[in-house]
Amino acid sequence: MKQLHELTIKEVHEGYRNRIFSCVDLVKHFLSRIDKYNPKLNIFLARNQHALEQAAVIDKEIAEKGIDRELLGIPMAIKDNFLTVGISTTASSNILKGYMPQYESTVTGKLLAAGAIFLGKTNMDSFAHGSSTETSDFGPTHNPWNPDKLPGGSSGGSAAAISAQLVTAALGSETAGSIRQPVAWCGVTGFKPTYGRAGRYGCIAMASSTDSPGPIAKTVEDVAIITKVISGKDPFDATTSSLDVENYPSFLGKTDLKGLRIGLVKEYLLPDMRDDVKKLILDSAEKFRSLGATVEEVSLMDPKYAIGVYTVVQRSEVSSNLARFDGIRFGHTRDSFGEETKRRIMLGTYTLSSGYYDAYYKKAQAVRTKMIDQFAEIFKTYDAVIGAVSPGPALSLGATKNQPMFGEMEDILVEQSSVAGLTSAGVPCGFVDGLPIGLQITCDQFQEAKALTIADCYQRNTAFNQFPDIDKTL
Amino acid sequence: MHKVTVTSDDVKKIAKLANLQLQKDEADRFAGQFTETVDMINRLNEINTSDVPATYQVNGLANISRDDTVDLKRMLPQEVALREAKLTSNGFFVVPRVIDTDETESVI
Numbered sequence: 068m069k070q071l072h073e074l075t076i077k078e079v080h081e082g083y084r085n086r087i088f089s090c091v092d093l094v095k096h097f098l099s100r101i102d103k104y105n106p107k108l109n110i111f112l113a114r115n116q117h118a119l120e121q122a123a124v125i126d127k128e129i130a131e132k133g134i135d136r137e138l139l140g141i142p143m144a145i146k147d148n149f150l151t152v153g154i155s156t157t158a159s160s161n162i163l164k165g166y167m168p169q170y171e172s173t174v175t176g177k178l179l180a181a182g183a184i185f186l187g188k189t190n191m192d193s194f195a196h197g198s199s200t201e202t203s204d205f206g207p208t209h210n211p212w213n214p215d216k217l218p219g220g221s222s223g224g225s226a227a228a229i230s231a232q233l234v235t236a237a238l239g240s241e242t243a244g245s246i247r248q249p250v251a252w253c254g255v256t257g258f259k260p261t262y263g264r265a266g267r268y269g270c271i272a273m274a275s276s277t278d279s280p281g282p283i284a285k286t287v288e289d290v291a292i293i294t295k296v297i298s299g300k301d302p303f304d305a306t307t308s309s310l311d312v313e314n315y316p317s318f319l320g321k322t323d324l325k326g327l328r329i330g331l332v333k334e335y336l337l338p339d340m341r342d343d344v345k346k347l348i349l350d351s352a353e354k355f356r357s358l359g360a361t362v363e364e365v366s367l368m369d370p371k372y373a374i375g376v377y378t379v380v381q382r383s384e385v386s387s388n389l390a391r392f393d394g395i396r397f398g399h400t401r402d403s404f405g406e407e408t409k410r411r412i413m414l415g416t417y418t419l420s421s422g423y424y425d426a427y428y429k430k431a432q433a434v435r436t437k438m439i440d441q442f443a444e445i446f447k448t449y450d451a452v453i454g455a456v457s458p459g460p461a462l463s464l465g466a467t468k469n470q471p472m473f474g475e476m477e478d479i480l481v482e483q484s485s486v487a488g489l490t491s492a493g494v495p496c497g498f499v500d501g502l503p504i505g506l507q508i509t510c511d512q513f514q515e516a517k518a519l520t521i522a523d524c525y526q527r528n529t530a531f532n533q534f535p536d537i538d539k540t541l
Numbered sequence: 542m543h544k545v546t547v548t549s550d551d552v553k554k555i556a557k558l559a560n561l562q563l564q565k566d567e568a569d570r571f572a573g574q575f576t577e578t579v580d581m582i583n584r585l586n587e588i589n590t591s592d593v594p595a596t597y598q599v600n601g602l603a604n605i606s607r608d609d610t611v612d613l614k615r616m617l618p619q620e621v622a623l624r625e626a627k628l629t630s631n632g633f634f635v636v637p638r639v640i641d642t643d644e645t646e647s648v649i
Binding site: 166167169170261262263276277302303305306308368371372374375376378379386390393394395396397398399401402404406409410412413414416417418420427429430431432433434435436437439471472486487488512 | 547551552555556558559560561562567571574575577578579581582583584585586587588590593594595596597598599600602605606607615617621622624625626627628634635636637
């Protein structure tokens with residue numbers, strides 16, 4: 068029989084319904100796991116001091132009305148860049164140390180309205196500027212598969228919380244890889260909705276033209292349930308779409324992928340990629356064929372150009388967004404910014420400065436158009452494109468030292484889809500050196516249902532969705 | 542395109558524009574790192590974009606406006622709005638002087 072921390076959302080609800088355990092039991096179980104393992108993993112920056120009281124209220128609701136909310140009594144971890152009233156929010160930066168939000172972010176508000184309980188806030192790269200969680204001002208998070216390894220980032224704390232099974236589900240956000248890359252390195256499942264599918268209000272801004280909140284969880288089914296909850300028009304974010312939100316979980320459970328066309332991106336099998344990583348991607352292509360899909364090679368622009376586009380767009384938008392941290396209305400003074408944050412603000416200030424704007428910012432946005440056009444061309448014929456998420460497995464702690472372009476190199480395979488605002492699932496597709504490798508399944512804008520359907524069918528027909536025995540690894 | 546060198550004087554100027562203070566070794570270190578980064582960005586010039594428009598907004602939305610009404614639910618009570626500020630006076634934020642000040646002085 069599964070232990071409480073191993074249960075998916077549906078299984079938790081089944082347990083509540085059959086009175087096998089209560090919400091208080093489940094929350095207590097997770098809190099004791101957090102007490103035991105968090106000191107070694109450094110996942111949680113702040114804890115919700117009222118979680119048990121909230122669980123008791125939910126138990127009462129279940130007893131009286133049953134389960135009529137999608138996430139009722141589901142313990143969740145929230146990335147620390149989402150404003151949460153009553154739980155301090157820092158974006159892992161000293162400049163916000165001790166900050167208590169005055170309002171709730173749109174997506175966390177939706178999770179709460181759906182009945183979720185937040186157990187705490189998770190570590191991340193400071194201001195989400197990175198792909199390691201090592202640039203956090205509060206120390207790195209450790210990878211549950213091997214604590215000498217990085218969890219990836221920027222949503223590294225949320226991904227590690229799922230891998231170590233310290234919560235049922237988690238919330239992350241992606242600007243270019245910040246969900247897919249840490250879920251790849253931690254061997255869990257994540258989902259990046261289309262840009263504008265879930266609201267950014269109350270999510271501390273990084274690059275406003277690509278920031279996308281999204282879930283991290285144990286299974287594709289769980290991320291589909293959460294994506295449905297957090298999606299939709301946000302009256303406080305003008306870039307959200309008013310397209311109807313589909314009932315994503317209802318599409319899942321397909322036994323084959325007959326009739327679907329999948330493109331294997333040739334350029335994403337990088338020349339210097341390890342053969343064993345390449346093999347896992349080619350194996351997954353073979354798996355899709357055996358499930359009835361047609362898989363063919365497709366071609367995109369050399370991903371090295373995506374690094375240039377993303378670097379300019381991200382730095383420029385960061386320099387503008389982080390100008391608001393003046394230490395007057397909230398937070399501390401600008402000398403509390405960490406080195407990586409300063410570097411990014413300054414490079415963005417440079418690329419936007421008089422005389423350089425056309426050469427850098429406008430040029431990058433034109434190349435971005437070309438990338439969008441290439442994807443549009445591919446999606447005329449193909450339902451999805453696949454490739455590795457990251458060039459290799461988790462790197463060791465310290466790998467980011469003196470590597471100002473670390474994040475961009477690690478995210479080389481996910482930057483194009485991010486700057487194009489596409490939707491993409493990240494699922495485990497095998498192991499090398501005892502560390503997980505992740506596969507991305509990327510679809511056109513607002514094709515969440517399709518990306519989730521394909522990822523779900525793949526996950527149900529493979530055995531890579533595993534969790535480390537942290538009593539042994541830590 | 543010729544290689545662009547970002548000098549430590551450039552870095553100092555950028556820091557001023559960005560309202561950031563540099564630590565003593567940062568101007569030199571950042572100059573080297575920015576030169577490398579700009580070199581990598583300049584690879585984009587290998588791609589011809591002469592007839593390609595720039596994309597600033599990717600999901601096609603434009604001219605989105607909200608109703609011109611006050612949303613009382615979103616208004617913060619004064620004490621909540623001021624709660625996180627270090628310096629307040631009589632229900633106001635205290636801001637640093639920005640006029641008639643020595644330009645080189647720290648702004649806060």
